[in-house]
Amino acid sequence: MHADIPIIDTGAWAVASTVGMSLPDRGRMTLPLFLQHMANSLSLGSLYALIAIGYTMVYGILRLINFAHGDIFMIGAYLAFYGMTLISLPWWAALFLAIVLTGVFGVSLERAAYKPLRDSPRISIMISAIGASFLIENLAVLLFGGRPKGVNVPEILGKVIHLGSVSIVTVSLVIPVCTFLILGILLWIVNHTKTGMAMRAVSTDIDAARLMAVDVNRIVSFTFGIGSVLAAFGGIMWAFKYPQLNPLMGVMPGLKCFIAAVVGGIGSIPGAVLGGFLLGFIEIMTVALLPQLSGYRDAFAFVLLIVVLLVKPTGLLGKRQAEKV
Amino acid sequence: MKLKKNHLYSLIAIAAFAVFALVGELFFDAFTLRIFNNCAIYIVLALSLNLLNGFTGLFSLGHAGFMAVGAYVCALLTMPPELKEMNYFLVPIVPWLKNLTLPFVPALIVAGLVSAFVGFLIGAPALRLRDDYLAIATLGFAEIIRVLITNLQSITNGAQGLKGLPRYSTTWVVWICAGLTVLFMVMLMRSSYGRSMKAVRDDEIAAEAMGINVFKVKVTSFTVSSFFAGIGGALLGHMITTIDPKMFTFMLTFNILLIVVLGGVGSITGSVVAAIAVTVLMEVLRFLDEPMNLIFVKTGGLPGLRMVVFSAMLMIVVIFRQRGLMGNREFSWNMVSGLRNAFVRKGAGGQDRGHSGHGGRDGHDGQGDGKSEGGHRG
DSSP states (O other): OGGGSOGGGSOHHHHHHHHHHHOSSTTOOOHHHHHHHHHHHHHHHHHHHHHHHHHHHHHHHHOOOOTTHHHHHHHHHHHHHHHHHTSOOOHHHHHHHHHHHHHHHHHHHIIIIIGGGTTSOHHHHHHHHHHHHHHHHHHHHHHHOSSOEEOOOOHHHHOEEEETTEEEEHHHHHHHHHHHHHHHHHHHHHHHSHHHHHHHHHHHOHHHHHHTTOOHHHHHHHHHHHHHHHHHHHHHHHHHHSOEEOTTTTHHHHHHHHHHHHHHOTTOHHHHHHHHHHHHHHHHHHHHHOGGGGGGHHHHHHHHHHHHHHHOTTOSSOOOOOOOO | OHHHHHHHHHHHHHHHHHHHHHHHHHHSOHHHHHHHHHHHHHHHHHHHHHIIIIIIOOOOOOHHHHHHHHHHHHHHHHSOHHHHHHHOSSSOOOHHHHTOOOOHHHHHHHHHHHHHHHHHHHHHHHTTSOHHHHHHHHHHHHHHHHHHHHHOHHHHOGGGOEEOOOOOOOHHHHHHHHHHHHHHHHHHHHSHHHHHHHHHHHOHHHHHHTTOOHHHHHHHHHHHHHHHHHHHHHHHHHHHSEEOGGGGSHHHHHHHHHHHHHHOTTOHHHHHHHHHHHHHHHHHGGGGGSOEEOSSOEEOOOTTHHHHHHHHHHHHHHHHOTTTTTTTOOOOHHHHHHHHHOHHHHHHHHHHHHSOOSTTHHHHHHHHHHHHHHHHHO
C-alpha cells in the first residue's frame, strides 16, 4: 500500500533529494515547487503543533516538561495499528479507540509517576519524567518488538490529490484542517468554560486555585487527558503520513515539539501552534533551499531553540513571569 | 591521633584495592575484566555529572555530547596515520590531522581540555537559563554536537565512526583515572570552590548576597564537569576500541543520570557505589533478556526486559526514595565505627536526612569526612 505514496510527500529528506535531482540549478525555487514545499511544511507543522499543544498545556499547569509525551504519541500510533491489525477494526474506529485509550494511559501515567512528586523539587519530577519516558520506550520494545512495523494507510487518506500543480496526499490535507479545528475547540474550552477557567487558575497559582475550591487533581488529569488525546491523534496521523512504526518514533518528534512549544512561548496554546508551524516550515524550507544541509536537519530545531532561549527566553507569544524570591 | 588512624585505614584500603586490581588483571577472564574496568569509567562519568546535578544544582542533560568530544579528540590524536587512512575510505581525512599523533596520556589530557573548552563555550550562554530550560538547552547542544560529528566527515569520519582504536584503557589506566577523579572531587568539595557550588545549589539568591559570583561558579562547575566527561568518553572509546556518533545519544546520558540518581544526588560515595552496582547489574541482569525457565513459566527470551527493569528501578527510586542510596552523605571511617557503637543515634540521623531540607544539607555533607579532617579546615 505505501508504495503508492509518491516520493514527494515522504518528508523533507525526500523533498530535498527530489529537488536535488530534478533541478540542475539547486536552490532555485519556482512557484509550483514553492507551493509544494508550503503544503509539506503546513502538514508537518500541524503535526508538530498537535504534539506541542500537549507539552505547553502540561507545562503551563505543572511546570513540568513531560518527557514521556513523545512516547504517548508513539503509544497512540501503536494502539491504532493494533486496532486495525489485531482486531481488524475499520481505521476510523481504531483511531477513535486508540485516542480514548491513549487518553486514559496519559492520565494514569500522571497519577503513577508525577502525582506522588508534585511537591518535590522540580528536578525530581523531571528525572521521574525521563524515567517514565525510558520505561515506556523499553516496555514498547519488549511488547511491540524493536523491529519497525509497516502501516496500512486507509485508502481515503492515502489518495493523491492534484491541486493545480501541487500534488498532495489526502492525509497531509486532513492534518492541518483537523489541527485548526482542534485549536479552535481548545481555545474555546480554555477561555469560555468553567473547566477552562479552572485550568487557567491552576496555571496561575496552584495553591490559590485550591483555596478557591478548584479540584486541582481533576484539572491536572483533565489536562493530561487532553494532551495525550492530541498526542495520540498526532501519532496516528504521523503513522498515516510516514507509514512506519517503531518504539522510538516518539523521541525526536517529542523533543522537537517541546522545542516548538518553547519557541512559541511555553504555556500558550496559540504559541505552541505557531512554534509548531514555524519549526515545520524551517525544517522543510531550509532543506529545500539548501539541500547540502539536509544532514543537519535534526539540529535545526535545537539551534532554533538555543537562539530563542538566549534572545527571548519567554518565547514568541509567552508572557514574562516575574521571578519569585 | 584519630586523624592518623583514619589515614592509615584509607591507605590500607587503597593498597588492598590495588592488590585486588592486580589479581583481577591477572586472573579475571576478559569479560569480567571488561566489566571491572567499565566500573572505573562510569565512576569518572558519574562523578562529573554529579558535580553538576548534585553539587551545583545545575540540571544538565548534555553529558553524552562532551563525552563524544573527548572520545573523538583522544581517538584522533592517538590513531597512527595508517589506521586513519584505513578508516577514512569514503572521504579522506583533512591533512593537518592526518599525521598528528600523540602518546595516550597527553592525548587524554588534551581530550579533557578540548571537552572542557567546548563546555565553557556552551556553558557561558546556556547557564543564563535555569532548571528545565537549562536541561533542554544542554540536551540540544549535545544533539547538535552529535549531528556535527555525523556530518563533518573529513574530520570525524561521519556515521562510519572510528574503528580499531588502540586499546589503551587498561585496568591501571582507568582505575588510576577513577581514583584521581574521586580524589579531585573530594578535595574540590572541601575547598571554598566546592562550598560556593553547594551554596549556589542550595539558594542562588542567598549565595549571591553572600558575595559569591554565581555565574562564575556555574561556568567553572560546568567546565570542570565537561573536562571529566571528556576524559570518561576518551577512556570509554579506547576501551571499546570503536566509536561512532550513535553511541553518544541521550541514552548514554540517561545511563549516567541513572547512576547519579540511584547513588544519591550530591554524594561522591553514592556515585562511586552506584557506578559499580549499576555496571555490574547491567551485565548480571543480562539473563533477563535470555530465554528463562522459571518453574511454571517458560519465557522464550525477552530482549529488552533488562532495560525495563532498569527504567523501573529509576522510577521507583525517584518516587519512593528521592535521596537515592546515600542521600548526600559521604563515606568515612568514622561512619564505620559509628555504625558499630551508635546504632540508635544513626537511626535518628538517618530519619532526619530523609527530609529534603535545604538548611541542614551542608552540615550532613561535612558529617562524614568533616570530623576527621576538622583540623585541616581550621
